[in-house]
Amino acid sequence: MSRLLGDDFILPELNRHNTPWFTSGSIQVQVCDDCKTAQHPPDDVCYSCQSFNLSFETVSGTGVIESCVEVNYPAYPTLVDKVPYTVALVSIDGAPGCRAFGNILNLPTDQVKIGQKVKAVYEEAVDEQGEKLLIPQWEVVE
Amino acid sequence: MHGKAVVVGLGETEYYKHGQSPISEFQLAVQSIQRAAEDAGLPTSELDGLISYMDNRNSPLRLAAALGMDELRWSNTPWAGGGNNSAAAVQLADAAVSGGYANYVVVFRALAQGEFYRLGSSAGKYATSRGTTWGYPYGLISPAQECGLQTKRWMHDNNVSQEVLANISLACYHNAQLNPRAVRYGRPLTREAYYESRMIVEPFHLYDCCQENDGSTALIVTTPERAKDLKKGGVPIVATAQGLGPEIGAYSYQKDWFPGTYLDNVGDMIWERSGAKPADIDVVQMYENFTGPVAMALVDMGFCTADELEEFTGNGNLEGPDAKMPFNTSGGNIAEAYIHGLEMVNEAVRQVRGESTCQAKDVELSLAVGGPGYSPGSAILFGAA
Numbered sequence: 027m028s029r030l031l032g033d034d035f036i037l038p039e040l041n042r043h044n045t046p047w048f049t050s051g052s053i054q055v056q057v058c059d060d061c062k063t064a065q066h067p068p069d070d071v072c073y074s075c076q077s078f079n080l081s082f083e084t085v086s087g088t089g090v091i092e093s094c095v096e097v098n099y100p101a102y103p104t105l106v107d108k109v110p111y112t113v114a115l116v117s118i119d120g121a122p123g124c125r126a127f128g129n130i131l132n133l134p135t136d137q138v139k140i141g142q143k144v145k146a147v148y149e150e151a152v153d154e155q156g157e158k159l160l161i162p163q164w165e166v167v168e
Numbered sequence: 169m170h171g172k173a174v175v176v177g178l179g180e181t182e183y184y185k186h187g188q189s190p191i192s193e194f195q196l197a198v199q200s201i202q203r204a205a206e207d208a209g210l211p212t213s214e215l216d217g218l219i220s221y222m223d224n225r226n227s228p229l230r231l232a233a234a235l236g237m238d239e240l241r242w243s244n245t246p247w248a249g250g251g252n253n254s255a256a257a258v259q260l261a262d263a264a265v266s267g268g269y270a271n272y273v274v275v276f277r278a279l280a281q282g283e284f285y286r287l288g289s290s291a292g293k294y295a296t297s298r299g300t301t302w303g304y305p306y307g308l309i310s311p312a313q314e315c316g317l318q319t320k321r322w323m324h325d326n327n328v329s330q331e332v333l334a335n336i337s338l339a340c341y342h343n344a345q346l347n348p349r350a351v352r353y354g355r356p357l358t359r360e361a362y363y364e365s366r367m368i369v370e371p372f373h374l375y376d377c378c379q380e381n382d383g384s385t386a387l388i389v390t391t392p393e394r395a396k397d398l399k400k401g402g403v404p405i406v407a408t409a410q411g412l413g414p415e416i417g418a419y420s421y422q423k424d425w426f427p428g429t430y431l432d433n434v435g436d437m438i439w440e441r442s443g444a445k446p447a448d449i450d451v452v453q454m455y456e457n458f459t460g461p462v463a464m465a466l467v468d469m470g471f472c473t474a475d476e477l478e479e480f481t482g483n484g485n486l487e488g489p490d491a492k493m494p495f496n497t498s499g500g501n502i503a504e505a506y507i508h509g510l511e512m513v514n515e516a517v518r519q520v521r522g523e524s525t526c527q528a529k530d531v532e533l534s535l536a537v538g539g540p541g542y543s544p545g546s547a548i549l550f551g552a553a
Contacts, residue, residue, distance in 0.1 A: 031307050038301040039294040048305075067302050067418045092426070093321035095370040101310040102291055113308045115317050115421055123423040127303050140324050153294075161305060 029149045030129050030163065031108050037153050043068040046082045047126075051160040053087045053146050055121040056080050064121035085120035087146040089164065092117050092125055096135040110135045116144055116164055128164045142166045170441065172266035174395045174402025175258075175550070177208030177388035178514045183351050183505035186281040189382035193280035197226045198234055200384035201274050208388050209399030210272060215388070217242035217273030219260050221253040222508055226278055242270035246546075249416065250311075251455055251501075251539035252430075254509030256546035259408035261389035271390060277510040278384035286380065302418035311457055312377055314420075315541050316369040319460025322427040323371065326467075326474035330371060332481050333459040334362050337375045337502055339486035340456065344499025346488075347525040351381060352503040376459040378501035385510040387517065403520045406444075406533065406551040409437035413543020420543070428468070429461055429540035434547050435469035442549050444533055446470045449549075451494040451519045451528040453512035453536040456501045461540035469537070469547075494519075494528035512536050513548060520550050 029035055038048050044067070046054035056068035059079035063072060072080060094114040100106045112130040130138045131147060144164040151159040179200040181189075189196060205212045212235040218228035219242075228243035242264040246256040254277070261273040295304035308314065322328070341357035344350035357375060365374040395402030413430030414420045439445055446469065456462050463477055471493070472480040479485070486495035498504040498515040505511055516536035518524045531552065538546035 035307070036291060036293060036295055036304045036309075038305050039296040041301075043298075044301050047302075066422065067298070093317045093324075095313060095316040095320055096367070097307060097313060097369045098367040099310075099312070099369060101313070102307070105307060108307070111307055113303075113306055113313055113317065115321075115426070125418075125421045125426065127306050127308050127418055127421075129306050140321065163306075 027147065027149050029151060029161070030111060030131055032104055033151065035104060036102065037151055037159065040153065040157055048159050048161055049157065051148050052084045053118060053162060054082045055085055055118060055124055057083045064124050066118065066121060066124035066126060085118060088119045089116040089144050091138065091140055091142045091144060093140060094130065094138045112138045114138065114164060126162070128162060131163050131165050133166050138166065143168050170407055171392065171404040173262035173389050173405045174392050175387050175405065175517045176390050176395045176398045176400065176402045177204035177210065178517055179204030179207060179386040180349065180511065180514065181384045183349060183381055183383040183507070185351060186286060186380035186382055189280045189282060193278050193283050194226050194230070196280055196382070196384035197231060197276055197278035200278065200386040201231070201235060201276055204274065204386040204388050207400065210388065212236055213238050215272045215274055216240060217261065217264050217270035219244060219257050219273060219275045220277055221245050221257045222250045222277065224277070225284065242273055246410065246544070249542045249544065251457065251508035252542040252545055254455060254513055254538040254546065255408060255536055255548040256410040256538060256544060258387070258389065258405070258513055258548050259410060259546065262405050262408055265389055265391050271394060273389045274386055275389065275510065276384060276386040277508050279507060280382045281380065282382065298415065299417035312372055313369045315458045315461050316372055318427040318541055319458070319464065320371055322464050323460070328463060328474055328477055332463050332477045333371065333376050334359060335481035335486065336456065336459040336462050337362055339481070340496045340500045340502035342487040343497050343526045344503030347498050347504060350499040350504040351379060352499060371460065372458050375502070378457055378506040381505040381507065383505055383507050385507045385514055387514055400521065401553060403517045404551050404553055406549040407438050407441035408548045409434045409441065409546060411437070411543065411545040413545060416542065427464070429465045429545065430543040431465045431537065431540050431545040431547070432468040434545040438547050438549055439470070444549065449533050449535050450531045451497060451534050453496055453500065453516045455509040455512060455537055455539045456496065457539050457541065465537060465540035489526045489528055494526070497524050497526035497528065509538055516548070516550055520552055
């Protein structure tokens with residue numbers, strides 16, 4: 027699937043924290059091996075018990091829209107012909123307290139509402155190092 | 169009442185629309201500091217501390233040389249963020265002089281967006297930092313969008329209307345019409361024009377957003393003993409606070425942090441340290457990056473409940489020198505100038521001096537609050553001498 031905001035739009039620079047999210051083709055959250063608390067975005071330390079033993083786990087790939095805004099002003103030059111688009115904050119099912127940003131695809135901006143259930147879909151991209159990305163996005167399922 | 173440090177000098181350059189300063193950012197910084205020193209009645213050679221914030225580009229070493237300072241005993245900056253640190257920067261000056269580490273400490277903020285890049289336009293082709301990597305690829309790039317996500321959920325949960333945001337913007341514009349320094353002086357705003365203005369990002373219209381400006385603001389902090397020999401005396405710092413909050417970007421939206429201003433703990437500290445309560449405050453300068461976080465901050469700091477916001481902000485209750493709660497009396501970031509809130513700290517001092525163009529009556533406690541919605545939040549309370 028091509029990208030909502032354009033195939034030439036900003037990509038994440040991949041690193042050990044964001045590679046699972048942006049390349050796995052699944053919703054990956056970091057979970058503490060010791061206290062089992064999920065956290066997002068990932069970090070080097072568990073914020074709940076300060077353990078350094080952290081792993082990535084795959085969760086269901088569904089969630090709920092916690093907030094959503096229609097973006098009208100293009101804050102980046104190539105977005106001039108992409109506005110309006112929706113930026114949402116999605117709570118990740120199976121990872122309590124964890125929320126991720128994304129766009130809501132295939133629904134007019136004025137029909138996106140707080141509380142709607144969503145499922146992850148993936149946009150494809152290739153970065154300048156030739157790494158293939160599968161960028162999580164969201165579609166409303168009800 | 170703390171009172172071990174006082175503000176003795178205020179300086180401002182002319183304020184311009186972004187990109188329109190005829191002089192360089194460094195010249196703006198120097199000019200604002202010279203004017204603050206002149207206001208205090210001090211030669212710049214006697215200044216011995218320099219503090220700024222928000223990735224300041226004007227090195228204290230370069231400034232100390234250019235201003236002919238004999239010594240530089242103190243230079244630092246609060247960590248992270250942006251205008252949320254406007255009051256925290258003054259707290260560092262307070263710490264320096266009350267700890268005896270320096271005599272006359274300058275806090276300044278200078279901006280020339282023509283010489284440098286326009287704020288918010290610096291995104292490259294790759295999102296490389298912890299703060300950007302989770303949002304930029306989704307077109308979540310600007311603070312307006314971040315604060316929009318926060319505000320929309322908070323308004324949804326608390327049943328807060330757009331009228332509250334309009335009231336805040338209109339109060340800033342109303343008060344700016346009394347202030348010849350204000351970039352929006354002579355440009356009054358009507359409620360109709362507010363609602364007709366274009367949407368930037370839900371729920372913010374154009375006039376819910378701070379301006380973008382060039383200019384510089386400076387103030388000088390010293391001890392009450394030294395202030396006695398200076399031109400205008402000193403305005404005491406009663407209490408200051410920096411608060412805890414999450415890291416920027418996606419980290420701000422996790423667990424119980426969302427939605428929030430990260431000012432509730434700042435409020436707790438200010439009230440505890442000063443012994444004052446919100447009802448005791450005579451005039452408030454509340455940093456508006458956007459109107460929404462101001463509404464949230466009024467509640468988080470205890471000025472009113474969410475249910476009371478329409479009454480608190482409406483019916484002209486924030487407008488003019490005789491307002492029920494004199495508020496953003498210079499016009500604030502929205503209508504005076506956006507020098508990342510330091511111009512609002514100066515206005516809070518001016519209110520105690522009796523020098524405001526929208527002067528509240530009998531000011532004994534004057535509060536300035538740093539940018540809500542970004543951590544660490546900060547606030548500073550000034551009192552009558």
